[in-house]
Amino acid sequence: MSRLQIHDVSVVYPGLNNGEEVHALSHINFAIEPGEFVVALGASGCGKTTLLSLMAGFISPSDGYLTLGDNPVSGLPRVACGVDLHDQIAGPGKERGVVFQKHALLPWLNVIENTEFGLKLQGIPRSERRERAASFLKLVGLEDFHQHPVYQLSGGMQQRVGIARALTNDPEMLLLDEPLGALDALTREVLQELLLDVWKQTRKMMFFITHSVEEALFMASRLIIMSPRPGRITHEFKLDFNERFLECRDARKVKSLPEFIEMREKVLSIIHGDEQSGGMH
Amino acid sequence: MLAQKTLDNPELMTDAEPAEVPPSPSRQEVRPAPTLLQRAARLFAAGPAKPGDAFGAPGQGRSLAISIVTALSLIGLWFLSTTAGWVEPLFLPSPTAVIARFWEVLTEGFANATLIEHTGWSMLRVFGAFALALVTAVPIGIFMGVNRIARGLFDPIIEFYRPLPPLAYLPLVIIWLGIGETSKIVLIYMAIFAPMALSARAGVKSVAIEQIHAAYSMGASRWQVVRHIILKSALPEILTGMRIGIGFGWTTLVAAEMVAAQAGLGFMVLNAAEFLVTDVVIMGIIVIGIIAYLFDLLMRFAERKLVPWKGH
Ligand SMILES: Nc1ncnc2c1ncn2[C@@H]1O[C@H](COP(=O)(O)OP(=O)(O)OP(=O)(O)O)[C@@H](O)[C@H]1O
Ligand SMILES: [Mg+2]
Numbered sequence: 001m002s003r004l005q006i007h008d009v010s011v012v013y014p015g016l017n018n019g020e021e022v023h024a025l026s027h028i029n030f031a032i033e034p035g036e037f038v039v040a041l042g043a044s045g046c047g048k049t050t051l052l053s054l055m056a057g058f059i060s061p062s063d064g065y066l067t068l069g070d071n072p073v074s075g076l077p078r079v080a081c082g083v084d085l086h087d088q089i090a091g092p093g094k095e096r097g098v099v100f101q102k103h104a105l106l107p108w109l110n111v112i113e114n115t116e117f118g119l120k121l122q123g124i125p126r127s128e129r130r131e132r133a134a135s136f137l138k139l140v141g142l143e144d145f146h147q148h149p150v151y152q153l154s155g156g157m158q159q160r161v162g163i164a165r166a167l168t169n170d171p172e173m174l175l176l177d178e179p180l181g182a183l184d185a186l187t188r189e190v191l192q193e194l195l196l197d198v199w200k201q202t203r204k205m206m207f208f209i210t211h212s213v214e215e216a217l218f219m220a221s222r223l224i225i226m227s228p229r230p231g232r233i234t235h236e237f238k239l240d241f242n243e244r245f246l247e248c249r250d251a252r253k254v255k256s257l258p259e260f261i262e263m264r265e266k267v268l269s270i271i272h273g274d275e276q277s278g279g280m281h
Numbered sequence: 282m283l284a285q286k287t288l289d290n291p292e293l294m295t296d297a298e299p300a301e302v303p304p305s306p307s308r309q310e311v312r313p314a315p316t317l318l319q320r321a322a323r324l325f326a327a328g329p330a331k332p333g334d335a336f337g338a339p340g341q342g343r344s345l346a347i348s349i350v351t352a353l354s355l356i357g358l359w360f361l362s363t364t365a366g367w368v369e370p371l372f373l374p375s376p377t378a379v380i381a382r383f384w385e386v387l388t389e390g391f392a393n394a395t396l397i398e399h400t401g402w403s404m405l406r407v408f409g410a411f412a413l414a415l416v417t418a419v420p421i422g423i424f425m426g427v428n429r430i431a432r433g434l435f436d437p438i439i440e441f442y443r444p445l446p447p448l449a450y451l452p453l454v455i456i457w458l459g460i461g462e463t464s465k466i467v468l469i470y471m472a473i474f475a476p477m478a479l480s481a482r483a484g485v486k487s488v489a490i491e492q493i494h495a496a497y498s499m500g501a502s503r504w505q506v507v508r509h510i511i512l513k514s515a516l517p518e519i520l521t522g523m524r525i526g527i528g529f530g531w532t533t534l535v536a537a538e539m540v541a542a543q544a545g546l547g548f549m550v551l552n553a554a555e556f557l558v559t560d561v562v563i564m565g566i567i568v569i570g571i572i573a574y575l576f577d578l579l580m581r582f583a584e585r586k587l588v589p590w591k592g593h
Contacts, residue, residue: 092497093498098494106492106513108516121500121505121509149589165495169500
């Protein structure tokens with residue numbers, strides 16, 4: 001298992017119409033260890049999606065670079081981990097699966113075809129990929145919608161297809177950008193537990209963005225809190241509420257533990273402080 | 282009303298003998314039959330909203346009845362103005378004269394060819410050029426969208442000749458390719474090529490970047506992204522380009538058949554105009570219009586079948 005490492009990364013977006021440059025991320029040094037469930041929390045516009053896009057390889061940093069094990073993800077380091085990476089190709093790869101903030105399903109394919117799409121790209125025979133896709137659709141509660149056109153599904157159902165699609169592809173790490181934001185409270189809890197179960201079974205690395213403090217505390221083995229202008233990581237907490245849930249299987253109980261509530265108030269006050277100082281600019 | 286109350290209310294029922302209960306009158310109100318005016322208004326109304334229609338989409342509702350009435354009124358006006366003698370038959374022959382001419386050209390021919398032959402030749406030229414454009418313009422347009430070298434190569438050529446009227450480069454095409462069939466098809470082909478290529482290119486540009494990213498994150502190669510994402514996403518605009526392209530084909534037909542044609546609808550119209558046979562001119566125009574319209578209907582049907590997600 002390899003770790004994902006972010007080496008002193010900055011991202012500067014050019015301003016529109018010669019406006020001010022946006023320092024979306026500034027000198028981030030950070031690593032996701034094998035088997036870790038990292039959750040990122042922070043005010044809107046603090047650079048969470050930018051950080052995830054870097055990890056996915058969709059954008060390159062203005063400065064610094066990222067590696068997964070010995071392989072480059074993006075940026076052009078001269079030497080990293082003792083390997084000259086200069087002429088290796090970086091970018092997205094199937095070992096880093098993504099669930100998008102705005103679902104990115106393919107409207108010309110139905111639900112099951114969308115779910116098995118990654119396996120089809122890899123040339124896996126139809127019967128096998130159907131079987132694997134069907135099992136994950138069942139997990140997210142869409143077993144009755146295999147032949148449905150995706151553009152006729154509700155937003156929450158589309159999001160669930162997006163999750164099933166990423167899981168079906170069996171990546172080494174999963175990058176999830178507010179995957180449960182569009183869901184009703186009940187489905188949201190079901191899918192939180194589902195993702196924790198998948199994580200427990202596979203110990204995939206997870207990078208999970210959310211705006212819900214409660215969700216962040218419940219899911220994270222490590223919580224990072226980010227702050228805008230310039231985007232940076234201001235706080236880090238090691239947590240074990242997810243492990244406690246996986247032991248006792250009672251989410252309500254875990255979420256009403258005194259430690260949980262105390263932690264929640266602490267995180268909320270950090271974020272509110274950020275939003276107030278952020279709003280003054 | 283009283284009888285209904287009795288039926289509905291068990292307390293009252295005990296008083297009345299069940300056998301004597303009169304048959305309950307229908308609960309439906311008797312609506313007055315709609316007046317003629319109301320019926321007509323309903324014919325032209327937008328019609329019931331289809332389930333799932335979005336509120337406020339501009340131009341919602343049916344328009345077929347209005348279109349039919351517009352067409353019929355125009356034809357009626359045509360009848361009226363010719364039978365009343367408002368215009369000379371030389372300028373506007375009556376519909377009956379045109380229909381009679383249609384039958385005559387169909388059976389006996391005009392300018393040494395029957396209507397079938399004229400139509401056949403024209404369709405061969407237009408659809409031949411269309412097929413050629415389909416297999417060249419669409420791939421080139423897509424190539425321009427996904428490859429900067431292809432874009433650099435083709436962009437100045439297409440953008441330069443696209444706004445030129447085909448009549449302007451017709452002489453050149455004839456000098457280069459002679460007066461045979463080739464120059465006619467090439468002229469129409471050139472008119473179709475530009476809009477089709479540019480639509481395909483625009484289609485490539487319209488692909489959602491999230492979909493491309495999603496495919497790469499699932500291990501797609503560059504070629505797989507082109508094949509599975511870009512081609513599929515561009516399909517609606519490619520189909521629109523085909524509709525626009527064939528339209529350009531028909532508008533160029535008459536120019537293509539100006540020089541040294543032996544048959545063809547454009548040739549027939551030009552030839553008839555030269556001898557002031559106005560009814561053949563009008564008949565030719567109508568035939569071209571109907572063929573083009575039927576093809577457009579076919580394309581719209583294909584759109585509904587091939588890109589049902591469009592508009593979602
Ligand atoms: N393509 C872009 N061009 C210019 N500026 C951008 C671009 N993408 C993001 N930004 C800016 O970078 C900053 C960080 O954006 P980012 O999308 O990473 O925020 P976020 O934390 O994901 O916010 P949210 O919680 O609202 O999704 C914002 O100020 C945003 O305006
Ligand atoms: Mg975001």
